[in-house]
Amino acid sequence: MWESLNSKFSKYPARMTVAQKMFELGLRIGEDNKIYCGNLKISDSALAAAANVDRRVIKSTVNVIVQDEDLFEVFSNIVPAGTLLKNIAKNLGLGVVEIEAGEESEGILAAVATTMSEHDIDIRQAYAGDTKFEGNPVLTIITENPIPGELLNEFIKINGVLKVSVL
Known part of the structure; x- marks a missing residue:
C-alpha cells in the first residue's frame, strides 16, 4: 500500500502527509467521500489543522484515493483502534x-x-x-x-x- 501511496503522491508531499495522518488516526473515507472516525464525520478543516496542511489538500487527497480502487479499498475500511491506556x-x-x-x-x-x-x-x-x-x-x-x-x-x-x- 505504501508503495502505491508513494507513487500517487510523490509529487505532492502534503497529500502523503494527509494519507499518513488518516492512517495514524484511524480515519476512513465513507461512501459519500467524507472522512470519518468510526461514525463521527471529521471536517476537512479539522484534519487539515491536524496534518498542518491547507484544507484544500484534504479534498484533493480524498479524490485521488477514491479514484484508485486499491487505495479506496484500504481507506474505506479503516477502523479506529480504541482508547490507548x-x-x-x-x-x-x-x-x-x-x-x-x-x-x-x-x-x-x-x-x-x-x-x-x-x-x-x-x-x-x-x-x-x-x-x-x-x-x-x-x-x-x-x-x-x-x-x-x-x-x-x-x-x-x-x-x-x-x-x-x-x-
Missing part, C-alpha cells in the same frame, strides 16, 4: 513498559509476552509502532500490575531489543 495507566493502577526495537524486531512481542506469562503478569493492552513510520519502532505494553524491576533485565536480553523503559 498508556497515558492514563498510572491513574488506573496499571503498569507500562516500552521496548524499543532495532532492525531485527521479529519475535519481540512473542518473547516479551512469554516472559510476562512465565511471571504471571497479565497484559491488558499491547501496541507497536509501524516500521514504515519509525526507524526503531516502540512496543508499548500495558499490564494489569506494575512491572517488577527484575524483568527489565530479561527484556533487554531479547534479540533485537535496544532499550527498555518503565513508565
